[in-house]
Amino acid sequence: MAAPFLEVRNLVKEFGELRAVNKVSFEIGADEMVGLIGPNGAGKSTLIRLITGILKPTSGQVLFKGEDITGQPIHKTVNMGLASTFQIVKPFRHLPVVANVMVPCLCQRSRRKGEWVKTVELRARDSLEFCGISDLALEPASVLSHGDLKRLELARAIATEPDLLLLDEPFGGLNPAETRLVAKSLKRLHKGGRFGRLHSEGPAMMIVEHKLTELMPMLDRVIVLSFGEILAVGTPAEVVSNKEVIKAYIGKEVKALATQSG
Amino acid sequence: MVIDILVNGLVAGGIYAVLAVGFSLIFGVARIVNMAHTAFYMLTAYFIFVGTTMLNIPLVASLILAIILITIIGLICFKLFFDRVKQHETTVMIISVALAMLFQEILFLVFGGHYTGIPPLAKGFVDIASIRVSYQHIFAIVTTGLILLGLWLLLSKTGLGKAIRAVSQDREIANLMGINVNQIFLIVMGISVALAGLAGAVIAPIYMVSPLMWIQPLTIVLASVVLGGLGSVGGCVVGALILGYTEIIVTFLVPGGASLRGAVSMSIMVVVLLVRPEGLFGVAFEEERL
Numbered sequence: 001m002a003a004p005f006l007e008v009r010n011l012v013k014e015f016g017e018l019r020a021v022n023k024v025s026f027e028i029g030a031d032e033m034v035g036l037i038g039p040n041g042a043g044k045s046t047l048i049r050l051i052t053g054i055l056k057p058t059s060g061q062v063l064f065k066g067e068d069i070t071g072q073p074i075h076k077t078v079n080m081g082l083a084s085t086f087q088i089v090k091p092f093r094h095l096p097v098v099a100n101v102m103v104p105c106l107c108q109r110s111r112r113k114g115e116w117v118k119t120v121e122l123r124a125r126d127s128l129e130f131c132g133i134s135d136l137a138l139e140p141a142s143v144l145s146h147g148d149l150k151r152l153e154l155a156r157a158i159a160t161e162p163d164l165l166l167l168d169e170p171f172g173g174l175n176p177a178e179t180r181l182v183a184k185s186l187k188r189l190h191k192g193g194r195f196g197r198l199h200s201e202g203p204a205m206m207i208v209e210h211k212l213t214e215l216m217p218m219l220d221r222v223i224v225l226s227f228g229e230i231l232a233v234g235t236p237a238e239v240v241s242n243k244e245v246i247k248a249y250i251g252k253e254v255k256a257l258a259t260q261s262g
Numbered sequence: 263m264v265i266d267i268l269v270n271g272l273v274a275g276g277i278y279a280v281l282a283v284g285f286s287l288i289f290g291v292a293r294i295v296n297m298a299h300t301a302f303y304m305l306t307a308y309f310i311f312v313g314t315t316m317l318n319i320p321l322v323a324s325l326i327l328a329i330i331l332i333t334i335i336g337l338i339c340f341k342l343f344f345d346r347v348k349q350h351e352t353t354v355m356i357i358s359v360a361l362a363m364l365f366q367e368i369l370f371l372v373f374g375g376h377y378t379g380i381p382p383l384a385k386g387f388v389d390i391a392s393i394r395v396s397y398q399h400i401f402a403i404v405t406t407g408l409i410l411l412g413l414w415l416l417l418s419k420t421g422l423g424k425a426i427r428a429v430s431q432d433r434e435i436a437n438l439m440g441i442n443v444n445q446i447f448l449i450v451m452g453i454s455v456a457l458a459g460l461a462g463a464v465i466a467p468i469y470m471v472s473p474l475m476w477i478q479p480l481t482i483v484l485a486s487v488v489l490g491g492l493g494s495v496g497g498c499v500v501g502a503l504i505l506g507y508t509e510i511i512v513t514f515l516v517p518g519g520a521s522l523r524g525a526v527s528m529s530i531m532v533v534v535l536l537v538r539p540e541g542l543f544g545v546a547f548e549e550e551r552l
Contacts, residue, residue, distance in 0.1 A: 052438070078440035092431045095424070103428040106421045107440025117421050160440050 004063070005030040005204055006051070006082075006164055011060035013046055013228075020046045022228040023060070028204055030163070033190055035215055035236070036208045038225035039249055044208045045087055047225065048166050052084045053077050064164070079109040081163035081203075085156075087172060089149040091141035097152060098137040101127050104159040119197075124159060126196030130189075131155040132181055146173045151182065158189060164204045165189075171211045183214050190218075216240070224249070265393040267507075267514050273399050275506025276406030277465050281479055282486040282498040283413060284457030290493040291430040292447045294344055295355040300476040300483060301362035302455050306332045306462030307471045308369060310380055321383055329459040336455025337448065348447070362476060369473035382467040402464045409460055410499060413453075417495070426450060430493075481524065482509075485531040490543055497543030504530065 004027040013021040021043045028034050036044050049055040051062050053074045062070050069077050083104075092100050101124035102117075104110065112119075128134040131151040136144065144152060150173065157165060170186065171179045188195075192202025209215040216222070222239040224232040226248040232239055239245055285299045306328045313324030339361060347353045384397035417423040428436045429446045437443050469475070482505050489504065490497030508530055509523040516522055534542060 054434075054438075073442075074437045075440050075442045078438060083440075084438065090432060090435050092428050092435065094431060095427060099424050099427075102421065102424050103436065103441060104439035106425050108442070109440055111421075117419065117424075120421055156439060 004028070005032075005065065006206075007061075007063040008047075008051065009061040009063070011047070011050055011062065012058045013043075013050055013055060014058045020228050021050060021057075024225070024228070024230055026223055026230065026233065028164070028206060030204055031202065032220045033205045033207070033218055035219040035222040036206055036225060037210075037212065037215075037222060037239075037249070038231070042225040043228040044225055045168055046228075048084060048086075048168050048206075048208060051166060052082070075107070078160055078162075079107055081109065081161075082166070083157040083160045083162035083164070083203075084166035085150075085153040085168060085170060087168045087208075089146075089153045091144070091149060091152055093142040094140060096138050097133070097141050097144065098124050098128065100141050100152060101125075101155050101159050104156050107160055110159060110161045123197045124155075126198045127155040127159045128152075130158065130195045130198060131185060147175065147178045150174060151178075154182065154185070158198065158200070161199060161201075162203045163201060164206070167205060167207045167209075169209055170207060171209055171214055179211060179214050183218060187218055263514065265391050265395070267510055269390075269393075269395050269399055269403070270514075271503075271507035271510040273402045273406075273468065273506075274510055275503035276403055276410075277461050278479065278482050278486055278502035278506045279499040280406050280409050280457050280461040280464075282483045282490070282502045283410065283495055284454040284461075285483050286487050286490075286493065286495050286498045287426075287457075288450055288454040289487070290495065291426055291450045292344075292348060293351055294348060294451075295351060295358065296344075296454070297355060297358040297480065298339070298362040298365070299358075299454070299458055300480040301365045302332050302336055302458040303462040303465075303479065304369070304471075304473070304476040305335065305365055306459040307380070307466035307475065308373070310463060310466050311378055311471055314380060315378075321381060325383070325463045329456060329463055332459040332462070333452055333456045336458075337452055340448065340451040344451075345444075345447070362480075366473050366476065373473065375473060377470040377472045379470060380466045398467050402468060405460070405464050409457065413457070413495075416453075422449070478524065482506075482527060485527060489531045489534055489541055491541030494541070494543045497541060500542060 006028040008024060008026050011021055011024045012019065024047060038044055046055065050057050053069065053072060056071055061068055064080060064082055092103065098121060102120050105120045105123050125134055125137055128137055131154050133148050133151045133155065136148060141152065150170065154170060170182055174182060186205065189200050190202055190205055192200045207215060216236040219236050222234060222236050223230060224239060224245050231248055232242045232245050281300060281303060285296060288294050288296055309328035309331055310324045313319040313327060314321055343357050343361065344354055347357065382398035384401045386397050387394040388397065417426060425441050425446055429441060429443055433443045486501035486505055487498045490501030505527045508527050512519040512523045512526045
């Protein structure tokens with residue numbers, strides 16, 4: 001495995017009596033694509049929010065590129081190269097779609113010195129193009145369908161030119177065709193390269209998702225979370241044949257996948 | 263008479279608009295209800311007074327220095343008082359009232375309660391339809407127009423404007439997009455106070471300067487902001503123009519109107535709000551600001 005790029009150490013989050021995340025530790029390499037799966041309420045979204053810095057952990061540490069980012073202001077973490085998308089998409093509803101993507105293009109990390117606003121707009125458009133919604137660039141974000149909002153969210157995250165992308169249910173609410181499209185985009189992004197004016201170094205990714213059929217073939221490694229604790233870590237093939245996982249997880253889909261791969 | 267009303271209404275409305283936009287901007291972006299906004303405008307007028315009459319600095323240099331100085335004071339006030347408690351809107355409001363009173367008392371102490379004046383930047387008159395209009399009035403109209411145009415360009419055409427609007431709509435998400443929200447607050451506070459300073463610099467040679475000159479514009483600014491629709495920058499410009507014109511029309515046409523103008527302006531605001539509680543260009547939801 002590559003050197004730890006993101007390191008989570010003994011992360012604990014308590015909401016009153018409830019311990020949503022319990023002593024979770026793992027590492028992600030700079031070129032890895034990791035899945036984070038688990039039944040509803042396992043603490044996946046909480047974990048993503050703890051890593052991003054939206055939630056403060058009760059105890060534990062998050063290290064990114066060797067630096068402790070626990071409790072650091074969110075914008076600093078984003079400017080270090082950690083971007084994220086969320087289950088519930090919150091666009092700037094009264095800005096046009098393209099302006100929604102221009103905002104992250106203006107962050108310290110992806111801002112170019114002396115760049116004209118028109119060039120920023122072109123970069124934002126390339127990001128939209130990459131996600132397949134460039135035709136909606138001038139619409140206000142408030143009129144977008146759920147599927148398009150999901151893609152807008154992705155476009156905004158990649159506009160910060162991240163080194164690590166945390167994606168919370170990127171396929172959530174998408175129809176099968178849209179899901180395939182987004183999955184393909186993610187794979188292309190992970191490989192890296194130039195997409196118009198958009199530059200991708202091939203970010204590491206951690207993806208929370210329930211649609212395992214689409215997710216599993218993309219991944220290098222899977223982390224399974226259950227009741228706030230890590231249940232299993234391994235390659236997709238190892239995880240789907242793990243008895244504990246099948247027992248804890250909804251079962252059906254993992255079993256189906258196990259039959260497929262085995 | 264018509265020309266008088268047109269010119270004076272445009273001057274009053276324009277100044278109120280510049281003040282109201284500054285007030286609305288920091289409120290829309292950082293949810294700071296800055297009741298000391300017009301006190302900054304008053305301080306600028308006094309700085310110019312000190313510069314020109316006491317320190318004998320040329321008028322133009324005094325204007326520029328006063329605006330720079332007030333912006334710095336505004337930013338210091340933001341850092342010292344508002345920044346720490348900005349999560350609590352009511353606390354910020356009370357602090358800002360206290361701040362305005364403090365400025366007022368300091369001015370009373372230093373300069374006494376009497377009215378003072380500042381020489382106009384542009385001396386002389388021009389005859390428009392046999393009515394004398396002073397160059398200072400024309401200067402005030404052109405300057406306020408340019409300030410509002412500049413602000414519109416900043417907000418709608420520049421990257422900084424996009425970031426400001428993003429922060430005003432959802433500061434948490436803007437933060438997640440890598441935007442330093444606190445830095446944006448500071449920039450907007452700077453712009454807001456500089457706008458108050460500019461208004462002060464334009465108006466000081468036309469109106470009288472006194473330690474109470476912040477109160478009347480403040481009520482009009484609050485009324486414009488509410489009338490135009492809370493948080494709508496464009497709306498508060500229209501609100502300010504309506505109230506500015508109302509004030510001038512009442513002053514010119516109603517006997518003894520000068521003392522009635524405030525009451526009529528407020529009545530218009532109340533009537534509009536009874537019909538349209540969200541204001542003329544108001545938005546029903548918090549998130550729809552700016």
